[in-house]
Amino acid sequence: MNKPNDLAISATDLNDIDSNASHDNHFNSILNARLSRRNWLRGSAVTAATAVMGSMGLSACGGGSDAVAVTPTPTPIPEKLLAFTAVPKSLADVVSVPAGYTATALYALGDSLRAATPAYKNDGSDTDFDNRAGDHHDGMEYYGLSAAGAPLASGAERGLLAMNHEATTDEKLSSHFLHVNGGTTTLPRPAAEVDKEVAVHGLSVVEVKKTGSAWATVNDSAFNRRVTPLTDIEIAGPVRGNALVVTKYSPTGTKTRGTINNCGTGKSPWGSYLSGEENWAGYFTRSSTDNAARGDKSVVSLNRYGRSQGGASRHGWETGGSDDKYARWNLSKIGASANGSDDYRNELNGMGYIVEMDPYDKTKAIRKRTALGRYAHESAAFSVPTVGQQLAVYMGDDSRNEYIYKFVTTAVWAAADANPADRIATGDKYLDSGKLYVAKLAADGTGQWIELAMSNALIQAYSAYKFADLADVLVNARLAADAVGATKMDRPEWCSVNPANGEIYYTLTNNSNRTVNPSGSSQLAPDSANPRAYTDMKGSSAQNGNPNGHIIRFKEGTGAAAATSFTWDVYLFGAESGADASKINLSNLTADQDFSSPDGLAFSPYTGICWIQTDDGAYTDVTNCMMLAAIPGKVGDGAKSTLNYATAAGGNLAVDTFIGKKPTADTLKRFLVGPVGSEITGISETPDGKTMFINIQHPGENTALANIGDPSKYTSQWPANAGYGAGKRPRSATIVITKNDGGRIGS
Template identity: 50%
Template sequence: MSHHDHDDDVVTNTSNNPHILEVAEARFTRRQTLFGGLSATTVALFGGLSLAGCDNDDDPSTPPPAEPLPTPKLSFVPVAKSTADVLTVPDGYTANVLYSLGDAIKEGIPAWSDTGTETGSSYADRAGDHHDGMYFFGLAATGATPDHKASDRGMLCMNHEALTTTYLHAAGSTTVGGVRTIEDECIKEMNAHGVSVIEVKKTAGSFAVVKGALNRRITTFTDMELSGPVRGDAQVKTKYSTTGTKTRGTVNNCANGYTPWGTYLTCEENWAGYFARAADDNSKRTGDHAKEVAALNRYGNAQGAVGRHRWETVTGDNFARWNTSVLGTTTDGTDDYRNVINTFGFVVEIDPYDPTKTPKKRTALGRFAHEGCWPGPVAAGKPIVFYMGDDNRGDYVYKFVSEALWNPADANKADRMAVGDKYMDRGKLYVAKFNANGTGDWVELTFNLNGLTAANAAYPFANQADVCLNSRLAGDAVGATKMDRPEWGAVNPANGEVYLTLTNNSNRGSASQPVDAANPRNYDADTGSTTTSLNGNVNGHVIRWHEDGDSPAATTFEWDIFLFGARAAYPAEVNQSGLNANNDLSSPDGLWFDPRGVLWIQTDDGAYTDTTNCMMLAAVPGEVGDGGPVTVAGQATYKGKNLGSNNLRRFLVGPKDCEITGIHMTPDGKTMFVNIQHPGETGSLAAPLSHWPGGGTARPRSSTVVVTRDDGGVIAI
């Protein structure tokens, strides 16, 4: 999400959880040499099952290769840093715009006018704003049949996280005295959130959007089912769904994921800020009102909050649902929307091939600021595992382990949402503790275990639905490790190791969030000094871990810090990864492993933009333990080996005031899709900071670009 909103979110983790240095000695000592020489069995488990729908061996029903993936070698010349209002790719590459804010996805919808005068209802069939997480699902040459090896035709799913209302409307949003006065503007904004599911096809060497019957927008108006432990719980009953089985819409969809059975996962991140909550009589709230108020506060919906876009100020039920205040007279909340906020904050599953299927919010995977949801390696007879981060300063890393064991036949079933019911509605949710000695523990978040009981003093849990609805409070209760804004994750197809971006944290080093082994830096934003004018973890880092026993379902792991973001000019104590002009970066955010083992890192930055716009880099990583122990300003930690320009280099730099976020490739490795979010975000109509991609005097627009190599070869290697 935009750096202008994100790192300024209210910090809601006020728990007294122990930090790394307070954690007791782990059950075992850190091995001196980790995971060296993967066995053929390990490779068979992890090597070829990385990204379903992405490479020629991606069908989970096909046995993976018995040999390790070859180590890729980066072949492009690094791109220089830039503050120009252009999109820069390496020499020998071309980037073309595919899909921009306001583009029509159906025939009969007028083209974008560049005036902001399009109707609100038309955005049900137009590209939304703030393009974000994205995935390409291959299609057969005709019809809606999945073809996971197809590179010329597919369904492209992408999130639309948020808005730049300055350019969305004719003259920005209209608000008088805190009240939205033009209903159609609010309808446009509500439709400009959510997800695009669009058919794209390569013709005469170029991709274009096909305005066909498979296309749809999923917005804040779309009907959604609640699935899993929370379904039917008293805390999700509303005027819209008095049985607590459904809700309307999804919002603030940031990163994403996919499933081995061919569905798309979109994740609700900073949703709490969209809801108003008046200073009403809390004693009228549903059930145990003290519990409910504690949960509202922990998730950032404090008493007196107003909605981010003030949609709740417009008359009508579609707008009243953005108000969590007690406005009705029932004791169960079925005549107002006091409980509606509890129907947001989930992983949402979407069938990209079937527009008739209702999306489902998979509540067993917990409720928090879901940055994304990434599957671990898949093996027959083993559970399905998903990794997730809660993007808030000082919040947690989670994983979900399915109760059902993977049956490869499920990869090809026509009713993909039913397969999702099997693997995503029942299982165990865990939260991570990163120990000071480089080991870690996954702590189970199950009702009546690990203190998650009705006797818990801070928050008395009633059942598993309560644990899933209040995953943050459960993490508080078990002493999970407070992290520096856990964002995107990615799983290395070569060895199953998991990488996660910790984008930055202005609170790191404070009394509530002191430095620790997994989050070891607190330094000055301007000089890199670790002794004066400290500003937290300014540039962020990437952490990684290897599950013990090479099992994604393991409850213990070993970790190190793969990469520290920093300016190249910073002192070595801060620039721990030895970054240089070809690869220095700040605020790593988007993260994706391609099937060949190249790790792509995207940035969402406000701390280095005096020198360069946001960027994307390619990395060839090693493995956990390839470096060793280091000390950062007195804090002991573990870091991987420095990569240098050979194994880490800048591939793309975006236009002014943008974020680079969302990436995927066609299975042949020859076409890359990348999203450029909110160029010119902080400008105005009178003084735009960007005119990308239209140039001239055009309004800036979030857009998806297609990157190809001029010689038609595979990208990057």
């Protein structure tokens, strides 16, 4: 998620490239059949706004008889959502929000969490990042506190922000804004530089408090903490103790060291924090002779997860010295043991999970929930909890041509677990036992959830990789999904559940490998769920495939969260407003609505608004990345459409797809545009809906290393140019947004 477009990926960001060479069915055998879908229009749309208003129980006032004088009671005026004026597209190095709103920087890279840690100088000389905010603020959740500082879900003026710190702004190995002169760009890397770069990754928890109308972080709060790639973390679930996670650090396979490249988040119904490990493979290296040294099926797994032998690591951290904390970044089989207990050949198998943390309690262990599978995780979205029913956790694998997943708990939801005495123990109950499924979408707008388990005959018979047990299936969930023929998607990013009707929305950010005339195993023809293949011009540069992305949504079939079937349609297609409406701008977006590369996605539990955030590289010649507000309908509120493509052989490729109801000016509009070079990500609100926190990630990321000493050549100077902090180097930061009249955000 820390790269704006898969068209310009660094060679070391290996999880953003296509490592899926399986021959799964992408509807290619049924595209020309053009199957009709019956009964597609199933009633009028019920918007989230209607659902929210209906839940308030508003009704008109009745009158009296002619004989009795009655003082009329005024009818309450329902809150109008999306009443703000749309923010125009912008290339300015500022955060733009609608008139009547205020956005203020709150918590930036390097801000101290402890009184003993000095203020951030922002000149590359700062140290002690174990007690400072990390870099590349990403997914984020808010946890309320009472005035006395006790956990309180409804606390709206004091709380905790738990967030991911995904990566660093870097070029040629070095994270250049972190170091005085940009850092060392050759190997070996100095230990001091490596230690700083490692420490800015991971998670942080910071207390925030409202005084009057202003929000601020609470320095030295007892809740403040950092979790880094060196923090001890337990392996939980079916993979715990398995031979696949045995390392020199944990010969018993029960723990691992840290978490890295954390992207999207989730908030469990029992109040814990979930963090997704995304593009972790590129931080590691393997020797050019490692395949022969291994001589087993682990080579298949490593290749499938984007870590082929001889590939350089992203930062060269393995060269920082002889200490074990540097050695762990080298995956080569160099020890003499049969099980890997004397080296880090299995280290990669300990990365790529959903990580659970109790934001309120530092004494509770942090756990990797392996039952949810191992891949490039984004967010984790829960089904609407219903007493006596199982829960589902919806997830996506953010790489080109990867899959959509869900996990269904064995345990059924109990109301008492909404406020448990031990949040991590409750996580054990729900997240360590259940079934993992992958999605297979059909061209008629239906789909199936296919269980990834040893009982599945397709997994047993898979010839490319022989699975040993359930732990092997979970560690190698991508290979298991290949085996069952799951549908390859256009980079599944965040997902969220509509609280009004339980439908699930997934952002599919972009895919340069969609083409009408595929050549090679990594290129795919358009299909019903990923129907576009076109050329988008950025200046004089042609961007091919699906450069602008789309948002797909699912409606579960019989069985609610535990359903094994669903229906789907495409909620919105990203596009420039002036693009061809017959093949590109299929949602008829206007200049107040157009966007590219949807990434972050979250439904407000308070207003029902669907917030859409972008991480774009295709449209950035026209506008910086943005956030939009939407009032969605429901699956099936639109119609079927057919896209026709001319093939190289002179034929016609007809692709049926299903497009949601076209947005109007009242149901979709741009709410925010960020600074130059930034991604808009991470979103959370206070329980009264009156304060929103979002993250501005990697402003100025395209600044060349050669210009590190000249602020005038930075592509961004935000947030310093907004009056926040010392120096002029750009910094990832959390901002707080409030409405000047004290109302709810989005109204």
